[in-house]
Amino acid sequence: MFRTIFIGLWACVATLGATYGGAYWRMHQNTAPAAEHAEKLDVRKLKPITVPVIADGVLRGYVSAEFSMVGPQADKHEHTLDPESFFLDEAFRVIYSESKIDFSDIQKADLSALTSQITANVNQRMGKNVVKETLVRNFTFVPREDMPR
CATH class of the missing domain: 1.20.5 (Single alpha-helices involved in coiled-coils or other helix-helix interfaces)
Structure with a gap:
């Protein structure tokens, strides 16, 4: 026991x-x-856009572009403006109004400047850093002569 x-x-x-x-x-x-807490980033694939290229009052062709944006993951409970709409608007505006780029003979530096300008413009319009980087998924210039009728 x-x-x-x-x-x-x-x-x-x-x-x-x-x-x-x-x-x-x-x-x-x-x-x-x-x-330090690593910020969680999210890559969002955006809709393709088609932008007319007009020079000297004549339609020269179309730019077909598809972008992705890298930014912080959105909080599901936080209701904020959709950065994708602002991004597509800025991309269209920059491509449409950018007169320094010759789209028929695009250079690597031109795309780098284009993406950094889009990123800066979106962040400025949104008032905070919502886009860390802009990625180019597809960028094509189609001259007017090559368009099927």
């Missing part, structure tokens, strides 16, 4: 000690300072 009571007490002490040790280890396991 003494042996049964001793084994029962020993089992209780061992269980309590293991539970306390596990909880203590779990609480003090990560004593290093926490790394």
Whole structure:
């Protein structure tokens, strides 16, 4: 009988000690300072847009462009303006009104300047950093002569 009571007490002490040790280890396991919270980014594929290119009062062709925007993940509970609408509007405005770019002979630097300008304009209109980067998925210029009639 003494042996049964001793084994029962020993089992209780061992269980309590293991539970306390596990909880203590779990609480003090990560004593290093926490790394900065990494911002979760989201890549959103946007609808393609077609923009007429008019130079000297004559239709030269069309630019077909498809973009993606990289920005912070939207909070589902926060009701804010949709940045995609602003993005598509700014992309159309920049491509339509940009006279420095010769779309029939587009250069790499032109696309880089174009995407950075769209990003800056959208962030300025929205009043906060909603677009971190603009990605070009497709960018094609179709001259008027090549259009099927």
